[in-house]
Amino acid sequence: MKNSQSHFPCEQCGSDLLYSPEHQSLECDHCGFKNEIPVSFEPIREYDFREALQDLERLRSSGQLSQVGVIKCPSCAAQFELKENEHAGNCPFCSTPVIKGTEQSRHIRPRSLLPFSITHDQAINVFDNWMKTRWFAPSALNSHAKRNDKLTGVYLPYWTYDSDTQTQYQGQRGTVYYERQSYMARVDGRSVRRTRNVARVRWSPKxxxxxxxxxxxLIGASKTLPRTIIDNLAPWDLxxxxxxSEAYLSGFRSEIYQITVDEGFLRAQQIMDYTIRQDIRRDIGGDQQRISHASTDHDRTTYKHLLLPIWSAAFKYRGKTYRYVINGRTGKVHGERPFSFIKIAAAATLAASMAGGGAYVIDQNGGFDNIQFGSPSSYYDYQTTQPTFQGF
Ligand SMILES: [Zn+2]
Ligand SMILES: [Zn+2]
Known part of the structure; x- marks a missing residue:
């Protein structure tokens, strides 16, 4: 069955047109044909949250959710929309071969997105530079071609929430005052009476x-990437x-949300509560504050379901998965770095013989890194870098 909406054949040669972040247009890899994506002046709408909950409830209770084709990862449970002519390949989050299957449809469709602006070439350059500074990278990633092969463009699902909140609270305001206190001190072996000021807090109800x-x-609706990675990709130019438009997705994967609109709102409330508690403390005033009770009403709550672009690569090393992710708008990088134990051990032996002992390893720049040998096979750390792009 042909689905003409999710497939963009080239007018000149019939190959697939792919979205080009460089020109923000659809382009043919074979003949170079370019097709502008029409600029839409449709405003980005907010949707009523309570209506969405009622819809969700109705669909859940009546079992009306249909089955749709997806590509899924048997290892990390990532699910991607199945598109026309899509080859399966490996999961961009964990490097396991993905399979085609069916899943209960997610009835809320994304209505907006940020298109990729970092091209595959730029992303691979950032990846290459990042790997070059990692002297201890495993050989699974030591060639440009292998890295090129691993890097996949993926749209991640997100929710955003707007809400008018009103919070009733009860608490106490603390006022600091000083009390004069006398005490005995020993001076030159004699007991003398002295006085000092002691801080006390007077609490009054407020x-x-x-x-x-x-x-x-903004709440990530994917469960496949750890929160540390998702959080590190921010900020986004929302x-x-x-x-x-399907055109922006041509040539890219798009992950299907796993955190539902109601679950996402629970997370959003935790973020809002943090700010509300600061508001309450300011409202209580005084020198110190206690909050004993707070209850928040949400009014005119709206949501959006949107897609945000990342370049992702995952590789397995000694049974562990390491991920490397780039913000597809800003080029901000977050990666998990594996070390090759053999390379580290060899370097440590060399360094020890040179420096006369100690677990020091000479890094690429000739400096010394104090490396700690925690696990016998491999260990890793988290690294966030902000590469600089000219012209972005
Ligand atoms: Zn063509
Ligand atoms: Zn996976």
């Missing part, structure tokens, strides 16, 4: 109400969202 409007609280 209750009240605070209001705050939240705009675009002001540049464009209305969803």
């Amino acid at each position: 209750s009240g109400r605070v209001r705050r409007h939240f705009d675009d609280v 002001g540049k969202l464009v209305p969803y």
Whole structure:
């Protein structure tokens, strides 16, 4: 069955047109034909959260959710939309071969996205530079070609929430005062009476109400990447969202959300609560504050379901998965770095014989890194770097 909406044949040669981050257009790899993506002036809409919950409830209770084709990873449970002519390949999050299957459809469709602006070439350069500074990288990634092969462009699913909040609270305001206290001290072997000021807090009850409007609280709707990675990809230029169009997805994977719109709102509330507690403390005033009770009403809560672009590579090394992720808009990098134990051991022996002992390893720049040998096979750390791009 042909689905003409998710497939863009080249007008000149019939090959697949792919989205080009460089020209923000659809391009043919074979003949070079370019096709502009029409600019949409449709505003980015917010959707009513309560209506979404009612829809979700109705669909869950009536079992009306249909089955749709997906590509899924048997290892990390990532799910991608199945597109026309899509070859399976490896999971961009864990490097396991993915399989075609069916899944209960997610009834909320993404309505906006940030298109890729970092090209595959730029992403591979960032990856290459990152690997070059990692002297202890495993040989599984030691060639440009292997890295080129691993790097996949993926749109990750996100929710954003807006809400008008009003919070009733009860608590106490603490006022610091000083009390004069006398005490005995020993001076030159004699007991003498002295006085000092001691800080005390006087607590008085305080209750009240605070209001705050939240705009675009962003929650990742994927469970495949760890939160440390998701959080490290921020910030995103959400002001540049464009209305969803399949054209931007041509040549890229798009992950299907695993955190539902209601689960996402629970996470958003935790983020909002943190800010609300600061508002309450400010409202209580005084020198110290205690909050004994707070209850928040949400009004005019809206959501958006959107897609954000990343370049992702995953590789397995000694049974562990390591991930390397680039923000597809800014080029910000987050990677997990494996070390080859054999290379480290060899370097440590060399360094020990040179330096006369101690677990020091000479790094690439000729400096010394104090390396700790925690696990006998391999260990890793987290590294976040912000490469500089000219012209971005
Ligand atoms: Zn063509
Ligand atoms: Zn996977």
